[in-house]
Amino acid sequence: MALLTVGVFGKSQMENEKRVPIHPRQLAWIDEEVRQHLFFEEDYGIPFGVSNDKIRSVVGGMLPREELFEKCDIVLIPKPVLADFKAMKEKTILWGWPHCVQQKKITQEAIDRKLTLIAWEAMHKWSSSGAWQMHIFHKNNEIAGYASILHVIGLLGIDGNYGPPRKVVVISFGSVSRGAINALHGLGFHDISVFTQRHAVFVADQIPGVQYFHFERSDSGQLISLHPDRHSMPFIEELAQADVIINGTLQDTDNPLMFVDKGELDKLKPESVIIDVSCDEGMGFYFARPTTFEDPMFKQEQVYYYAVDHTPSYLWRSASWAISQSLVPYLPVIMQGPDRWEESETVWRAIEIKKGVIQNPKILTFQNRAETYPHEVL
Structure with a gap:
């Protein structure tokens, strides 16, 4: 040939x-x-x-x-x-x-x-029939989530087995988030909640010990979370409870989601960290921008922000x-x-x-x- x-x-x-x-x-x-x-x-x-x-x-x-x-x-x-x-x-x-x-x-x-x-x-x-089945490079994406956790934990000097307990919120549940959760479990983090745009009952291959919830955009454009008991709240209030926030969302560049907009950052915990594995500039978080291995993290007011855009290179x-x-x-x-x-x-x-x-x-x-x-x- x-x-x-x-x-x-x-x-x-x-x-x-x-x-x-x-x-x-x-x-x-x-x-x-x-x-x-x-x-x-x-x-x-x-x-x-x-x-x-x-x-x-x-x-x-x-x-x-x-x-x-x-x-x-x-x-x-x-x-x-x-x-x-x-x-x-x-x-x-x-x-x-x-x-x-x-x-x-x-x-x-x-x-x-x-x-x-x-x-x-x-x-x-x-x-x-033309239906999506899987991403060919899903394992690399999984490593991206896994490696980002290893890198950030070392930078901040924290661990799930030692020190005060920390709550983790994971946004989306694809390969990136799965890799991140695998790393978190290995490091002793067990209070983990995942929020997806799918209803929890439709999320396949759930990881035992992780709580799954749904979030969506309301008619007014605000993101809200929905719990099985039909309780709902602004999504920013879910993030406000977290010590570690992980974003594994594949954004629609024509209609991106904003998890933290201007005027909302002060609602997040002091010294909490956002691990933005998706790292789309200006999307998800109003201050979002890719960072580098040379300068991987910065502080936005009281919150740490990490967004190295090729974390698999860490491994x-x-x-x-x-x-x-x-x-x-x-x-x-x-x-x-x-x-x-x-x-x-x-x-x-x-x-x-x-x-x-x-x-x-x-x-x-x-x-x-x-x-x-x-x-x-x-």
Whole structure:
């Protein structure tokens, strides 16, 4: 079969990002014909104790970063930054986490260079009837929640087994929240309440010992919580009881939820902490913005706020293994090109931009762009 060439990048230009897309010890899982079309960045395996010679012996070759951009049809970069997009030749295919809905400059580079962006964040398993089943990279998301708890607990110097008891509120219950709860339980935190937009009875695979409640937006636009006894209250009052607040919500960028708005922050407990794993700037909390491993947390009045936007890198070896497990089965599909993509709902629905033409309407609405190419900002 005819295959496109793939440049597999090992070094990231994002601060403290150490994850790789293909774990060196999973190369044996890949068919030889596919491997011979993979070109790895020099020193790719060194952090994992795998030499250049070892990798070179089983793949198409190893090249400096600049040559990968020039030679390969597809670039495989987990967390591409603007400089990566500027280095891509025209009509390159990017396979990674571009998160271009909220990134105007990256979107513009993709438009100008006629790039195709296949977004990991948009890769899902769909049923034959078109119903959503699961996110392909759900294990990485679980690690995001898990790692964020480990990081914050160390930064604050607290623990669930020692010191005063602490109440935890978790917003949403997807993979991120599940990972966070697993970490919390391991650290001795057991007073945990989860609030979801689904009624508690419809939340599958509930974790024993965790309380589940429902919240929704009222007709007036206010968020309210609903309890099984039909008791309700403003959602901010639920958050006001918490020592630890974890946000694992996948926001609708066209209609985001605000959990703490201006004028409400003083209702939260002094010295409480918000762990905003979702970290969408300006969403959820009026002061929300991504933070970095170099400066992971700040204090907003009396409340700590943490929002490192690539927390799985805190556990980069485990995260790389999980990413690779998710990605390797789709390598042949991606490498066979557009005709093959159309046969895979998982891949086809994950194309955010195709040869510079925006496919995801949320990019248009969030960035206020014209519907037709070149999608000028209105």
